[in-house]
Amino acid sequence: ERLPELLSLMPKAELHIHIEGSLEPELIFALAKRNDVQLPYADVAALRSAYAFTNLQSFLDLYYAGASVLLHEQDFYDMAWAYFEKAKADHVVRAELFFDPQTHTARGVAMGAVIEGLSRACRDAHTQLGISADLILCFLRHLSEDEALATLEEAMPWREHFIGVGLDSSELGHPPEKFARVFARARELGLHCVAHAGEEGPPAYIWGALDVLQVERIDHGVQAIHDAGLMQRLADSQMPLTVCPLSNLKLCVFKNLADHNLGQMLDAGLCITLNSDDPAYFGGYLNDNYLQTFAALHLNAQQAYKLAANSIEASFAPEADKHRWM
Numbered sequence: 001e002r003l004p005e006l007l008s009l010m011p012k013a014e015l016h017i018h019i020e021g022s023l024e025p026e027l028i029f030a031l032a033k034r035n036d037v038q039l040p041y042a043d044v045a046a047l048r049s050a051y052a053f054t055n056l057q058s059f060l061d062l063y064y065a066g067a068s069v070l071l072h073e074q075d076f077y078d079m080a081w082a083y084f085e086k087a088k089a090d091h092v093v094r095a096e097l098f099f100d101p102q103t104h105t106a107r108g109v110a111m112g113a114v115i116e117g118l119s120r121a122c123r124d125a126h127t128q129l130g131i132s133a134d135l136i137l138c139f140l141r142h143l144s145e146d147e148a149l150a151t152l153e154e155a156m157p158w159r160e161h162f163i164g165v166g167l168d169s170s171e172l173g174h175p176p177e178k179f180a181r182v183f184a185r186a187r188e189l190g191l192h193c194v195a196h197a198g199e200e201g202p203p204a205y206i207w208g209a210l211d212v213l214q215v216e217r218i219d220h221g222v223q224a225i226h227d228a229g230l231m232q233r234l235a236d237s238q239m240p241l242t243v244c245p246l247s248n249l250k251l252c253v254f255k256n257l258a259d260h261n262l263g264q265m266l267d268a269g270l271c272i273t274l275n276s277d278d279p280a281y282f283g284g285y286l287n288d289n290y291l292q293t294f295a296a297l298h299l300n301a302q303q304a305y306k307l308a309a310n311s312i313e314a315s316f317a318p319e320a321d322k323h324r325w326m
């Protein structure tokens with residue numbers, strides 16, 4: 001009965017959090033008012049009641065609508081700061097935040113406002129909360145590779161403000177191979193590379209992320225279970241998977257949390273980490289993911305230590321910091 005305390009209190013890293021997905025309905029309405037943005041929902045309760053998703057796309061439609069209230073540097077700061085306060089309560093010592101610049105620049109928001117606001121929050125998280133935090137710039141895969149390349153170049157004046165690139169948004173129909181050139185460019189620039197693969201998409205998309213994009217982590221990856229050769233590859237290479245159980249539940253990747261394959265993947269020797277994805281939309285931050293998953297799958301303390309150690313080991317933090325946290 002000490003397991004919930006262990007899960008809550010142990011130091012952990014969060015490696016898969018879309019910062020726009022941490023925008024709570026209350027903050028969406030506060031920012032809408034501050035920025036004079038009209039929302040197609042009467043109030044917080046009406047917005048929250050729309051959070052009933054059937055798949056990834058049904059969520060993304062609301063997620064992009066919610067992000068429309070973000071206009072100024074301070075808005076991005078406030079959003080990230082609200083997340084860091086939650087992360088602190090969950091004993092997160094390291095956070096690597098995904099952000100989607102194209103969602104904002106497409107609305108006329110300046111790249112500098114996005115990156116400088118988020119970056120300032122990361123610095124304050126370190127000095128005021130003791131959380132080590134960095135940014136990962138994600139390309140929207142439903143847009144073209146040329147648009148991704150233009151976005152990367154547009155962000156170059158802020159090169160020192162982010163540590164890597166990722167690939168997110170609608171997975172089906174947008175295989176990793178579509179982004180081969182922009183990931184090659186990112187690698188040339190010394191950026192870390194990660195990609196969403198095998199959330200809804202087939203194992204072939206995980207193979208593509210590994211072999212063509214040459215990623216250092218797979219985001220989600222739960223569909224790997226359907227390919228024995230891929231499971232062997234992931235186990236042998238200890239390629240980290242950033243798994244998000246409450247996200248998978250809310251987006252109907254699994255019907256019940258008890259059906260989640262995270263336990264099977266751990267048993268197969270894969271390097272699994274637990275993460276929240278879009279906590280404001282999926283009903284829980286990092287500790288909620290740990291607590292609910294451990295209860296549903298009857299996982300034990302040894303598996304708790306393993307998941308926390310994996311999260312720190314798989315992070316892009318300096319080695320000296322990793323040693324301090326483990």
Ligand code: ADE
Nearest residue numbers: 018168169170196277278
């Ligand atoms: N953007 C935000 N959350 C996402 C997810 N779970 N999959 C793909 N793109 C996303």
Ligand code: ZN
Nearest residue numbers: 018168196277
């Ligand atoms: Zn995600």
